[in-house]
Amino acid sequence: MKVIKTICGMCGGDYCGIDVSVEDDRIVDIKGSKEHQLNQGRTCPQARAVLELEYDPNRLSYPMKRAGDAWQRISWDEALDTIADKLSQIKERYGAQALAVYEGESLEQFIRDGWARRFMNLYGTPNWAQNDHMCYLPAVIAEHLTYGREEIDGFEPEHARCIFLWGANPVTSHITTHWRYVTQARKRGAKLIVVDPRFSRSAQKADIYAPIRPGSDVALALGLINFIITEKLYDADFVERWVMSLDN
Numbered sequence: 001m002k003v004i005k006t007i008c009g010m011c012g013g014d015y016c017g018i019d020v021s022v023e024d025d026r027i028v029d030i031k032g033s034k035e036h037q038l039n040q041g042r043t044c045p046q047a048r049a050v051l052e053l054e055y056d057p058n059r060l061s062y063p064m065k066r067a068g069d070a071w072q073r074i075s076w077d078e079a080l081d082t083i084a085d086k087l088s089q090i091k092e093r094y095g096a097q098a099l100a101v102y103e104g105e106s107l108e109q110f111i112r113d114g115w116a117r118r119f120m121n122l123y124g125t126p127n128w129a130q131n132d133h134m135c136y137l138p139a140v141i142a143e144h145l146t147y148g149r150e151e152i153d154g155f156e157p158e159h160a161r162c163i164f165l166w167g168a169n170p171v172t173s174h175i176t177t178h179w180r181y182v183t184q185a186r187k188r189g190a191k192l193i194v195v196d197p198r199f200s201r202s203a204q205k206a207d208i209y210a211p212i213r214p215g216s217d218v219a220l221a222l223g224l225i226n227f228i229i230t231e232k233l234y235d236a237d238f239v240e241r242w243v244m245s246l247d248n
Contacts, residue, residue: 002022004020005018005020005033017033019031027055040180062074062076063076096124162191162193163191165192167217172201194210195220197214
């Protein structure tokens with residue numbers, strides 16, 4: 001048996017360190033890497049289910065094509081030819097812009113490298129969408145506008161005195177990383193505020209829970225900003241030296 005140290009990309013976000021035990025070219029066990037600074041030996045249910053996913057007898061490992069009410073196994077060459085023919089027919093009959101491409105998070109490497117958008121450029125369609133528009137992308141834009149880059153260095157939430165979770169539920173989504181930071185901070189006395197229409201598992205553990213109406217996030221954000229400015233609760237010297245407004 002040998003142990004291969006690698007990372008888990010099941011959730012497409014944390015990339016926790018894992019130790020994969022392999023025997024006779026078959027995975028037999030997965031554990032968290034204790035020396036990995038992110039998860040420090042912990043694993044989530046997704047990582048622990050990798051063996052079931054990898055060796056599930058019902059897992060598809062070849063293309064299938066509908067034949068009436070059933071599915072028929074076909075070769076990879078036939079699958080690629082069929083897709084190419086259909087794409088050509090759509091373009092010839094309706095024009096390239098009749099095609100729309102939607103990408104999900106499970107294809108994160110594919111998305112990040114821009115392969116799909118390169119294909120769309122060659123095909124001639126601008127119709128592209130993904131779940132990030134409603135999820136991760138707004139946070140990335142805000143971080144770039146605020147800090148100049150994504151996720152600034154030295155970010156240590158475990159040392160925070162107050163943690164604000166807005167529409168986030170790390171108890172479920174990031175239990176080995178983000179929620180661990182929250183837990184460490186709370187042991188040091190930090191307060192937890194959760195804003196979420198759902199009474200999530202994270203909200204159940206909050207010191208303050210704000211069950212806002214869906215779609216009212218902007219109103220709450222503007223209200224908080226107005227209160228901070230009106231009551232002069234911001235660092236005026238920092239703002240004067242480092243903050244740029246759209247008017248400047």
